[in-house]
Amino acid sequence: MIRFKTLGLAAIVAVTAFTTGALAQEHGHDTKTPERQSWSFAGPFGSYDRAQLQRGFQVFREVCSNCHSAKGLYFRNLAQPGGPQFSEAQVKALAAEYKVKDGPADDGSYYERPGRPADRLPSNYANPEAAKAALGAAPPDMTVLAKARSYSRGFPLFLVDPIIQYQEHGVDYIYSLIALGYSDDKDPNHNDYFPGGHIAMGKPLSDGQVEYTDGSPKTVQQYAKDVASYLMWMAEPKLEDRKKTGFRVMVFLIIFAGLLYFTKRRVWAAAH
Ligand code: HEC
Structure with missing residues (x-):
C-alpha cells in the first residue's frame, strides 16, 4: 500500500518536473530569471510601507500612467486603510487635478468636469487600440499586473516556494524588467527579462526623473522598488x-x- 503511494507521488513529481522543465525551455533561453528582492510585504507578517506606497504612487502617476491605465483604481482607494493612506483632503485635491468625462447632461451632451474621490483614475488613451497605435504595442492595464505576471522557477523551486512562502514573483519580475533589464549599449527595446527579449516599451525610468520630497534616493532602483510595491498594493489591496x-x-x-x-x-x- 505504502509502496503504491510512494510510487504515485514519485510519478506526479516526475510529470510536473518534466512539464515545468519543458515550459521553462519554451520561455526562451536568453530570457533571464528575475532577481529576487526583499520586500516589506513578504512573509507571513509582511505589511506595506506607507511612505513607499506614496512614493510608488508618485512614480506611477508621473511616469507609468502616461501610457498604462489602472481601470480598477478609484481615487478614494488611495485613502483607504492598508494602502498609501493619503488623507481625504489630499485625495480630493488629487482627483480635482484630473478631467473626468461625465454626462449626459439635460441637453444630452457629454462634458468634462474635475475629478472627485468616487471617480476612477482616467486613462490617458481612450482604448487599448489607441495606445497600440501610438506606442507600437498596447501597454497592459496595471490594476492587477503585479499578480498577473509571474515566471516559472522550474523544478525543484516551485515545490519549495509554498513552503518558504515565496509569493513575490510578480514584483520581482517588474523590478527586474524596469531596473535591470535595459542596457545602454544595446538596442533600446531589448530587455533581458522580457520573454523573447524585445519589448515595445523603452526604458521608462532614469535617475533624478521623479522629485521625491522625503529624502529617498532619486535613483532608478529606488523608483522601481517603490512603484513595484505600489503595483503590488493595487493588485492586492487586502494583503495585510x-x-x-x-x-x-x-x-x-x-x-x-x-x-x-x-x-x-x-x-x-x-x-x-
Ligand atoms: C511611453 C509609454 C510607457 C511608459 C511611460 C511606461 N510603459 Fe510600461 N509598457 C508600455 C508598452 C507599450 C508595453 C507593452 C510592451 C510589449 O508588449 O512589448 C509596456 C509593458 C509593460 C510591462 C509588461 C511586461 C509584460 O510582461 O507584459 C510592465 C511590467 C511595465 N510596462 C511596467 C511599467 C512601469 C512600472 C512603468 C512606470 C515606471 C511603465 N511601464 C511606463 C509603455 C509604457
Whole structure:
C-alpha cells in the first residue's frame, strides 16, 4: 500500500518536473530569471510601507500612467486603510487635478468636469487600440499586473516556494524588467527579462526623473522598488488583512490540534 503511494507521488513529481522543465525551455533561453528582492510585504507578517506606497504612487502617476491605465483604481482607494493612506483632503485635491468625462447632461451632451474621490483614475488613451497605435504595442492595464505576471522557477523551486512562502514573483519580475533589464549599449527595446527579449516599451525610468520630497534616493532602483510595491498594493489591496487572518487561522489550528489530541487521549483511555 505504502509502496503504491510512494510510487504515485514519485510519478506526479516526475510529470510536473518534466512539464515545468519543458515550459521553462519554451520561455526562451536568453530570457533571464528575475532577481529576487526583499520586500516589506513578504512573509507571513509582511505589511506595506506607507511612505513607499506614496512614493510608488508618485512614480506611477508621473511616469507609468502616461501610457498604462489602472481601470480598477478609484481615487478614494488611495485613502483607504492598508494602502498609501493619503488623507481625504489630499485625495480630493488629487482627483480635482484630473478631467473626468461625465454626462449626459439635460441637453444630452457629454462634458468634462474635475475629478472627485468616487471617480476612477482616467486613462490617458481612450482604448487599448489607441495606445497600440501610438506606442507600437498596447501597454497592459496595471490594476492587477503585479499578480498577473509571474515566471516559472522550474523544478525543484516551485515545490519549495509554498513552503518558504515565496509569493513575490510578480514584483520581482517588474523590478527586474524596469531596473535591470535595459542596457545602454544595446538596442533600446531589448530587455533581458522580457520573454523573447524585445519589448515595445523603452526604458521608462532614469535617475533624478521623479522629485521625491522625503529624502529617498532619486535613483532608478529606488523608483522601481517603490512603484513595484505600489503595483503590488493595487493588485492586492487586502494583503495585510489576508496575512493577519492567515496567522490567526494558524494559531487556531494549532490550539485545535492540541485539543483534539487531548480529547483523543481521554476517549481512548476510557475505552480500556
Ligand atoms: C511611453 C509609454 C510607457 C511608459 C511611460 C511606461 N510603459 Fe510600461 N509598457 C508600455 C508598452 C507599450 C508595453 C507593452 C510592451 C510589449 O508588449 O512589448 C509596456 C509593458 C509593460 C510591462 C509588461 C511586461 C509584460 O510582461 O507584459 C510592465 C511590467 C511595465 N510596462 C511596467 C511599467 C512601469 C512600472 C512603468 C512606470 C515606471 C511603465 N511601464 C511606463 C509603455 C509604457
